[in-house]
Amino acid sequence: MTTKELVIEAGRAERQYWRDLWKYRELFYFLAWRDILVRYKQTVIGMAWALLRPFLTMVVFTFVFSGLAKLPTEGNTPYPILVYAAMLPWQFFSGALSECSNSLINNANLLSKVYFPRLIVPTSAVIVSFVDFMIAGIILFALMAWYNFVPDWRILTLPLFIFIAFAASMGVGLWLAALNVEYRDFRYVVPFLVQFGLYISPVGFSSTVVPQQWRLLYSLNPMVGVIDGFRWAILGGESQIYLPGFALSVGLVMVLLWSGIWYFRKMERTFADVI
Numbered sequence: 674m675t676t677k678e679l680v681i682e683a684g685r686a687e688r689q690y691w692r693d694l695w696k697y698r699e700l701f702y703f704l705a706w707r708d709i710l711v712r713y714k715q716t717v718i719g720m721a722w723a724l725l726r727p728f729l730t731m732v733v734f735t736f737v738f739s740g741l742a743k744l745p746t747e748g749n750t751p752y753p754i755l756v757y758a759a760m761l762p763w764q765f766f767s768g769a770l771s772e773c774s775n776s777l778i779n780n781a782n783l784l785s786k787v788y789f790p791r792l793i794v795p796t797s798a799v800i801v802s803f804v805d806f807m808i809a810g811i812i813l814f815a816l817m818a819w820y821n822f823v824p825d826w827r828i829l830t831l832p833l834f835i836f837i838a839f840a841a842s843m844g845v846g847l848w849l850a851a852l853n854v855e856y857r858d859f860r861y862v863v864p865f866l867v868q869f870g871l872y873i874s875p876v877g878f879s880s881t882v883v884p885q886q887w888r889l890l891y892s893l894n895p896m897v898g899v900i901d902g903f904r905w906a907i908l909g910g911e912s913q914i915y916l917p918g919f920a921l922s923v924g925l926v927m928v929l930l931w932s933g934i935w936y937f938r939k940m941e942r943t944f945a946d947v948i
Contacts, residue, residue, distance in 0.1 A: 690790055690938075697789045704780075704797035708772070709804060723808040727764045731757045731812075734877035744878045747904065748911030751820045757813055758907040759876045759900045762838045765806040766845075766896060767867045772798035773846030774853045774863045777944060784944055791941045792934075795850040799842050813907070825909035834902035837926055841895050844929030847937040854944055875900050880915070888918050895929065898922020 713719045731753055738744045739752040746752045776798040777784060777791070784791065817824070853859040874896045875883075883891050891897055898919045905914045 768802035769842035774849040844933040847933030892918030
């Protein structure tokens with residue numbers, strides 16, 4: 674008779690958790706696809722809402738900031754493209770926060786009955802917002818064609834800034850998802866944060882309008898670096914990145930991502946009991 678040896682090894686459970694993420698990878702696709710279908714179910718125009726919402730917001734911002742406030746663009750870039758280049762990452766970020774914050778509560782039955790790495794749930798919510806982001810990118814190409822705007826070589830760096838936007842969405846989203854399970858007040862806080870963040874982020878205007886002495890402080894908003902990066906890659910030409918502020922924003926994004934994963938993993942074992 675052979676006996677199986679039990680090995681207790683420090684860090685083994687943690688490594689197994691990350692292996693389980695890969696093992697349950699099909700659950701990512703299932704949850705994301707389910708949420709996409711539910712989001713646009715029984716709507717007349719379906720996924721076209723992913724195009725219409727950022728487009729209408731861009732029209733309003735162009736009218737207010739360019740038409741009324743007469744704020745400058747960057748170089749010779751048409752103002753609608755300036756706005757939409759920032760609207761893309763902001764819509765991705767704000768949508769991910771809204772979806773992530775409620776993701777665990779909306780899947781309460783699944784969490785209480787089945788074992789799987791809980792990190793899959795908020796991550797699939799971010800993936801849903803990323804799908805909307807990719808669809809909304811069609812409008813950007815349409816605007817470029819309309820204004821005969823041709824990007825330069827910097828457009829090849831866009832995947833890097835998309836990754837930073839994804840990291841920012843995941844970092845803040847994980848914090849909000851975990852906090853919302855423990856404190857249901859966050860379901861009311863998140864819409865306010867999204868609305869407030871829209872006005873303090875350089876979406877409807879260029880960050881160059883911020884006085885030089887305040888640029889570094891302004892970059893404490895991590896979305897400033899993300900948006901400036903998108904504009905630098907998409908607009909090219911005279912568009913510039915304020916490097917100290919960009920480095921600060923990216924550093925904050927990485928801190929948010931690391932701390933978000935840490936806090937989520939810390940609280941994960943209590944989700945099934947609290948939810």
